[in-house]
Amino acid sequence: MKNIILIGFMGAGKTTVGQELSQLTGLALINLDDEIIKKIKMPIHQFFKEYGEEAFRVIEEELLEKFSHQPIILATGGGVVVRLNNRMILQKGQTVLLDASIKTLIQRIREDKTTIRPLAVNSSDEEITQLFETRKMFYQQSARLIVKTDDKNAQEVASEIIKNLKDNFENLPQ
Numbered sequence: 001m002k003n004i005i006l007i008g009f010m011g012a013g014k015t016t017v018g019q020e021l022s023q024l025t026g027l028a029l030i031n032l033d034d035e036i037i038k039k040i041k042m043p044i045h046q047f048f049k050e051y052g053e054e055a056f057r058v059i060e061e062e063l064l065e066k067f068s069h070q071p072i073i074l075a076t077g078g079g080v081v082v083r084l085n086n087r088m089i090l091q092k093g094q095t096v097l098l099d100a101s102i103k104t105l106i107q108r109i110r111e112d113k114t115t116i117r118p119l120a121v122n123s124s125d126e127e128i129t130q131l132f133e134t135r136k137m138f139y140q141q142s143a144r145l146i147v148k149t150d151d152k153n154a155q156e157v158a159s160e161i162i163k164n165l166k167d168n169f170e171n172l173p174q
């Protein structure tokens with residue numbers, strides 16, 4: 001199936017690379033966090049505060065199941081890999097890990113003033129690093145393709161992904 005699922009830690013660039021991929025492939029971009037926000041009708045950080053992370057993960061899993069079967073570019077949230085069922089869904093799809101050093105990720109998280117990330121906003125660099133370490137294996141296990149994004153812009157990352165997956169996008173310009 002012609003779809004791409006983007007995974008990676010917070011700050012990996014899933015949304016911006018997703019936008020580039022959407023342009024290159026003509027497939028619609030769906031951002032899983034935005035779909036969750038539509039459903040919960042409040043910002044994610046507020047939902048975390050009122051209902052907790054587990055309640056968030058239940059909705060995230062439900063929506064991943066729904067969107068993983070569609071011909072779209074799907075940008076996921078950084079914690080999508082923590083559930084075993086989600087990792088199994090991701091393994092079956094055309095899942096691409098946007099990988100970067102923790103130094104780059106923390107820098108991008110701190111620079112992004114538009115998103116309040118409940119699992120990073122009040123955390124020290126050490127705590128964010130620890131969270132990254134607990135998930136690292138899960139990201140690697142869930143992806144079919146791993147792309148390093150340090151020192152690359154979104155366009156470069158997107159072209160690299162298309163080049164690697166081009167058998168499935170044979171009608172696109174080379």
Ligand code: S3P
Pocket residue numbers: 008009010011014033044076077078079080115116117118119
């Ligand atoms: C989360 C990452 C966020 C969002 C939520 C939880 C996580 O998405 O889903 O705040 O657990 O890493 P981004 O990776 O787009 O920041």
